Amino acid sequence: MASQRKRNPNGAGTITKRKDGRYQAAVYVPQPDGTRARKFAYGKTWAECDAKRRELLDKADKGIPVPTRSAKLSEWLPYWLDNIVKPRRKLSTYDKYEAHVRLHLAPALGAKRLEALSVSDVRRFLARLERQTTAATAKEAHRVLRSALSSACREELIMRNVAKLVEPPRPTPRELSPWSLDETLSFLSAARKDPLYAAFVLAIAMGLRRGEIVGIRWQDVDLENRMLLVRQQVQRRRGILYEDETKGRRSRAVPLPAMCIAPLRWHRIRQGEIRERAGDSWKDTGYVFTTRTGRPVEPRNLHRSFVRVSGSAGLRPVRLHDARHGCATLLTAAGVAPRVVMEILGHSQISLTMDVYTHVVQDTQREAISHMDRLLKRRPSRE
Incomplete structure (x- = not known):
């Protein structure tokens, strides 16, 4: 006499034989709305049906929803x-x-x-x-x-x-119009006495994102070797100021231009004076750009200060993020390879660097191809 199969433990589902000869497994599984419902699976043999039962149980153990009907x-x-x-x-x-x-x-x-x-x-x-x-x-x-x-x-x-x-819609690319070199120099001159002058220099000379600038700590700055480690950013979401990873989820070490060194040194001295005046109310967070009590500057306030200074200088209005575009424009116009520009700005793909600054790349290509006219110019005939 064949031995009967042991019953599955509670919650492990059941397998029964149907009148049509097939086997049917029934298991309680989670639904997308958080409830549990009975799910049926079928097989021609007991083993085939048991394999489907085990698969359903595995998903249930992992919390993966298995709708008994097509979910909305x-x-x-x-x-x-x-x-x-x-x-x-x-x-x-x-x-x-x-x-x-x-x-x-x-x-x-x-x-x-x-x-x-x-x-x-x-x-x-x-x-x-x-x-x-x-x-x-x-x-x-x-x-x-x-x-x-x-x-x-x-x-x-x-x-x-x-x-x-389905092919997604194609939005019209935003026309980029960053400041010219003269406009950039005018802004830096007007911002020289602003408490966030060093932050503006980093935005213009290195193309750092707003959150990356606010998220810099002194331990990430090596003024002696002129290096900056960009490894986090500060953001505000849902009324909370918090530290997050960079946009590409990876740190990048970037050489500091010489023009950034003096503003950062001046800023560190000024911060030390503010710390002494704050006394016990100072919170030592280690951030480079802080409030009067040591807490990180609001990213939006950095943008507001940028707009205020540019307005006082009589410059046409641009976003702080446009300073990032301006940095890439100047680097590309100076002949810096797009791959290097990509690494400096922290783009995740080289195509982003190329697409955003196509007009500058075309100007550079036009200048480069003009050399062909001189190289291939027909030599004057000898008499």
Whole structure:
């Protein structure tokens, strides 16, 4: 007499034989909305059905949702944000994705089930969003949707990512018009007595991002060897000032131009005087650019000071971030290789450096190709 199979322990599911000869496994699995429901799997043999049962249990143990029916986007997107985006991405990235989900994706596509979402649904959504907002907003919403559906594919909730089959909108590139060399020198002259003068010099001469400038600590500055280690940035999100990784999630050591050394030395002396006046109220955070009590400067206040100084100098208004563009423009015009410009600015891809500063690269190419006229100019004939 064949021995009966042992019953699975509680919570491990059950396997029964159906009247049609197939085997059926039943397991309680988590749903995208946080509840649990019974999921069925089928196999021609007991072993095949048991393998599917074990696969379902493995997903349940890892907390991966296995919907008993095709989940709606309104169910999947919040789960994706909280369990996939939040633990792995920057807070700023999470906030941007959450805004697109809340404002655009969920209202327009939330009622659609993952498996029922079609290419035409995505195309119509993007066209409508572009009409209502901008092409740049529609393009970013497409990127968020594509990422969410890619995660659903990896978790085997859907078989294909329809967002990848739709070409995103093409926003008109923002026309860059950074300061000229004369305008830059006029700004530096006007900012010389400003408490944040050293920060402005770093922005213009090295193209540092606003958060990177505020996030510099004295331990990252080597004035003797003229080196700066850019390894963090300071950001404000949800009313909290916090330290985060750099945009590319990697540190970079950059040589300090000679023009940055004296402003940084002067700034360190001035900070020491402020520390003495603050007394017990001073908080030693180690930041280079601080308030009167030692706390890091607000990134937005750095931009406000930049705008105030440029206005007092009678210069046309530009963003502090445009100083970064100006740095790359001057470096490229001076003949610095794009790969070197990329490393200095901390771009993640060389294509970004090339795309943003194409006009400068073209001017440099035009000057270089003009040498061909001189090299290949026909020699005068000898009589």
